[in-house]
Amino acid sequence: MSQPQEFEKVLTGSATTVAQFEEPKSGLKKLQHMLHGNPALVPLIVLVALVLFFGIAKGERFFSAYTLTLIMQQVAVVGILAAAQTLVVLTAGIDLAIGVIMVFSFVIMGNAVLSYGLPWPLAILAGFAMAGFWGFVNGFLVSRLKLPPFIVTLGTWNIVMAICLIYSANETMREADLTAITGALHIFGTPIKIGGAVITLGVLAMIGLYVALWYMLNYTAFGRHIYAVGDDSDAADLAGIRSNNILLKTYTLAGLIAGLAAWVSIGRNGSISPSTVTTDYNLQAITATVIGGISLFGGRGSILGVLFGTLIVGVMSMGLNMLNADPQWKVLLTGGLIIGAVAVDQWIRKVSG
């Protein structure tokens, strides 16, 4: 029925095989394409380089199972927060409130046991509920009122910080008082010794969380939708995704993960002090996320990279410490890494341009 125009008649003889081309020959181009396909490779390479550097500089002392697992223990809390941050950043958002939500959550957990005499499962639940609630508030404001995520979470950061300090009257809860009632709040501090290596349950929780989120992001529809919304939310909407709902769920999930970070943090620190609400956990989480290769423009990056990014900061901190360097060197190098990571991200993106 279709009547091809004259010049189209030659099309019957056109090729029908799948196109094949020679791979790019230049090493640099090859690397660029490889990194484009595997965004977690950059932080992995940096991590391995750092470990080798400090290993050569400090030898046995750094390369011991004890030191390497101690780094894991030190980064567990920030690592979990960075995982939450990653989900939000993948949607092209940012969560400045993630750190204070965690602190408020563990203050609630501690108070529920100490002041209200609740059984520990209820106390934990209350902490998670509070964390999830603030995540939901962020998600609601971002997705329904269409406010910019930076502004929303800048607001809730201050609000939650103030509420936390007013509510707790800034009183520290001592570890001994808490463990006299229940050991459950400190369960993630439980060490597991294998030879010289000491791993806490908190470290296992962090690794388990990363594996679970990696699976979710790559092998479930919800995970793909997070990428799609961060990539181009208008296109995602037209393609049949409710990007509003995805955003609401993502921020709420990030809040709940902050609840897990709160529980792990009690195990790590022992006592519960509301004054830590002023610590820059949020910025530490963003730092690990960016060094881990997640694009702040959304839709790009692998969560495994964030695990490497977290470890990079931990390894640098420990290594410089062992070299007796001024702690400010760690701050300086972290700053350099952040800028380097974003520069590499821009370079990788050019593969498609």
Next chain:
Amino acid sequence: MEPILTGRGLVKRYGRVTALDHADFDLYPGEILAVIGDNGAGKSTLIKALCGAVVPDEGEIRLEGQPVHFTNPMQARDAGIETVYQTLAMSPALSIADNMFMGRELRKPGLMGKVFRQLDRPRMEAFARQKLSELGLMTIQNINQAVETLSGGQRQGVAVARAAAFGSKVVIMDEPTAALGVKESRRVLELILDVKKRGLPIILISHNMPHVFEVADRIHIHRLGKRLCVIDPKEYTMSDAVAFMTGAKTPEHVMA
């Protein structure tokens, strides 16, 4: 014969700009209806109203005789109206297969799919590969490559393949050949006729008069926010159509 999709008295205003001014629309089963009009005539808004991307201020849309009120594209899609948007609506960083199944992913059978909600990648990839081959998009080497690494024409091909594969009642194509090469354009036109053979009606928005006159059964001419007339391409020439849509000539008799 009853129309499958109708619009009556559709009005849409953006602030003080009127995009649709009591526009009517009829699509009959099994036909290819081309919609043509000048830039700014309101074609895109009309199409968006039909596929749920825009909610009209006034007027009624009926699908198979039943009034429908789409507030988002998902609802229109669930009702069987599939659309190829001019912007293509694809996520550049995701793979071809991910994009084709966006919002309607297949899950693994059994425990992995039900409890762990694992996607069935092999099945999705095989399906995507098959649909692209049908469309003759052989220049796509890897079904897992990110859409951003495809050329503009290849992206359009993927979008067309997606709509053709999933449409069940109506397929809407907004400028489906605009970015395509000669061979791919021809394939898309053949595909449009293929889809028609399967009994699906198609709405084709295009500025390409030879393409419109080649495949359309009827041509809806849109002018100044409303339907000016509907013509039979066998009774009118391309220059007549252009004259009508630009206001150079006024149609004497208006076909419903």
